[in-house]
Amino acid sequence: MEAQMTDPQPKRLDFEDESPLGYFSKLTEFIYDPHYARYLRRIAERYRRDLLPEDLDLMPFFVDALIFETYIDGQTPLDRFLSSYASQLTQAQRRVYQNFKHYLFSCYRIVSHPGSDGILLEDLLDGSQVLIRDGDARRQLMTGLYTVARLLPFADYHVPTGACAMLSYQDPAQVLEITRLLKLPPLIVSA
Numbered sequence: 001m002e003a004q005m006t007d008p009q010p011k012r013l014d015f016e017d018e019s020p021l022g023y024f025s026k027l028t029e030f031i032y033d034p035h036y037a038r039y040l041r042r043i044a045e046r047y048r049r050d051l052l053p054e055d056l057d058l059m060p061f062f063v064d065a066l067i068f069e070t071y072i073d074g075q076t077p078l079d080r081f082l083s084s085y086a087s088q089l090t091q092a093q094r095r096v097y098q099n100f101k102h103y104l105f106s107c108y109r110i111v112s113h114p115g116s117d118g119i120l121l122e123d124l125l126d127g128s129q130v131l132i133r134d135g136d137a138r139r140q141l142m143t144g145l146y147t148v149a150r151l152l153p154f155a156d157y158h159v160p161t162g163a164c165a166m167l168s169y170q171d172p173a174q175v176l177e178i179t180r181l182l183k184l185p186p187l188i189v190s191a
Contacts, residue, residue: 013088020134020152020159023096027067030081039070039189046184053167053178060162061182064150068103069186096154104130104151104158107179109172110141118157121147124172124179132158140166146175148182 013026043065047058067077075083082089082097089097108121108130117135122128124146132151137160141147146167151158165182169175 013085015093018093020154023093023100023154024152024159024161027078027081027097027100028063030084031063031066031077036066036077039066039072039187042189043070043187046187048181051181056165060164064161064163065184065187068100068150069184071186071188073191099153102153103161105149105163105183107146107148107172107175110143110145110147112143113138121149121151124176130158132160134159137164142166146172148175148179 015022015026017025040062043062044058047061049058052058070076072080078097078100082094086094104123107124109124111120111122111129114120114131115133117133117138119132119134119138119141121130121132123130130151141164146169147160147164148167149164150161152161163182165178167175167178169178
């Protein structure tokens with residue numbers, strides 16, 4: 001009989017920062033454990049670096065793939081985080097993390113910058129629009145350019161994770177090809 005993966009002993013969660021970044025940073029702290037390192041290596045091996053832009057930082061994509069798209073004994077690290085910290089999370093905090101499971105990952109054209117921190121994106125695949133809020137990303141995501149990003153639902157808008165690549169291509173077909181190379185099927189493994 002194969003041994004089930006056991007999670008690291010949960011630490012005390014301190015939610016001084018209940019911003020989207022604060023929530024996401026708790027997830028990244030959870031996976032930055034030797035317990036998960038071997039899966040990051042396996043994820044990295046799946047990417048075709050030779051076909052991706054040289055200046056594209058892939059580590060945020062590896063981390064996101066681990067958190068959201070790697071099933072270890074049937075559970076993602078996000079699922080394991082929720083079960084490990086169930087007794088420490090309020091109902092509202094649990095709901096934020098449960099909503100993270102409904103992330104968007106696609107290629108987008110940057111349409112406009114509404115308000116002080118908004119960015120309106122148009123999905124190149126289905127034409128739908130999504131509003132994200134992030135002052136830092138707003139400075140980098142220029143109208144008319146493209147981004148490949150994972151977006152997490154938060155309140156009535158979305159926020160990008162670290163896996164947000166700004167692409168300065170003129171041809172949407174090139175953006176779609178890079179997206180295809182970055183959007184891999186889930187990794188399903190046994191511990």
